[in-house]
Amino acid sequence: MEFMNRNKLDYEIVKLKHAGKTFQEIGNQYKLCGAGIAHKYRKFLFRLFKCYHQFLSSNGIMDAYEFLEFYVSIAITIAYMEHMHDDSLSVLRHGEPPLLAEFYTDIPPFRNLTEGQVKTFETRIVEEKDQQNKTYADIGKALNLTADKVKRMYQFYYHQKCLKAIEIIEPMVDFSFIDYIFDYSYYPQVRWQLIKEEYSDLIQGLID
Structure with missing residues (x-):
């Protein structure tokens, strides 16, 4: 009180x-x-x-x-x-x-997600967001997740791809590539698009 x-x-x-x-x-x-x-x-x-x-x-x-x-x-x-x-x-x-x-009367049931479930959800989220242009809320309803959780998983997927790309590219350029990428955009999916456009020849193994 x-x-x-x-x-x-x-x-x-x-x-x-x-x-x-x-x-x-x-x-x-x-x-x-x-x-x-x-x-x-x-x-x-x-x-x-x-x-x-x-x-x-x-x-x-x-x-x-x-x-x-x-x-x-x-x-x-x-x-x-x-x-x-x-x-x-x-x-x-x-x-x-x-x-x-x-x-909030329709809250998804709480559960501890396994690593396998996370990977499955991640794959589906990226596909439905990028290829079908679905909203975070719509994807969340289908997967019984909150829109915020879907957004975090989507952005984390691209954040990880950016970090792997930075490891490859940073030693091959004469400037701070990590600063360049992180200054470019707040959004990891936007950073990833820039990396693909400018350095696709170096990161073929990371491109889906």
Whole structure:
């Protein structure tokens, strides 16, 4: 209860955001800038997650960071914890209702993915994203994953390809190839396209 009393504004920001308000609209309501509201929203969700994690861990419930690794979205992770462990968490909240559970009612079931499952999902995600132009959300629905998890797996696939390409190309050029690539774009799939366009003769073994 003390935690929520100290963070009443942040608590309201989260409720308003998930009720459909934009960060700017919430900022207008509280006479704050939208960017500041977005920062407060993200910071509060992580603090709430840590609070839930510590409480559940102290009661012998598995490491909540495993939930976060699977769902990636911290909001969905919190909602999952509220759905699955709310008898415990309601004690922590002194009877206050869950914050995010009502906004996420169709959460993929949590599971620990094997290395083989990850590879299978990764292959399908890349194919459906690149060749069929599907959205992360659509792919996630088909695979029972969150859109955030699909996005992370997609980008990690290309990040790994970029790192392998850098190992090959870096010794063969007279400049910092790694800086060149990482300065070019934030997105690993975009970096990979540049590498393919400019150095395809050197990385044939990495091209699908």
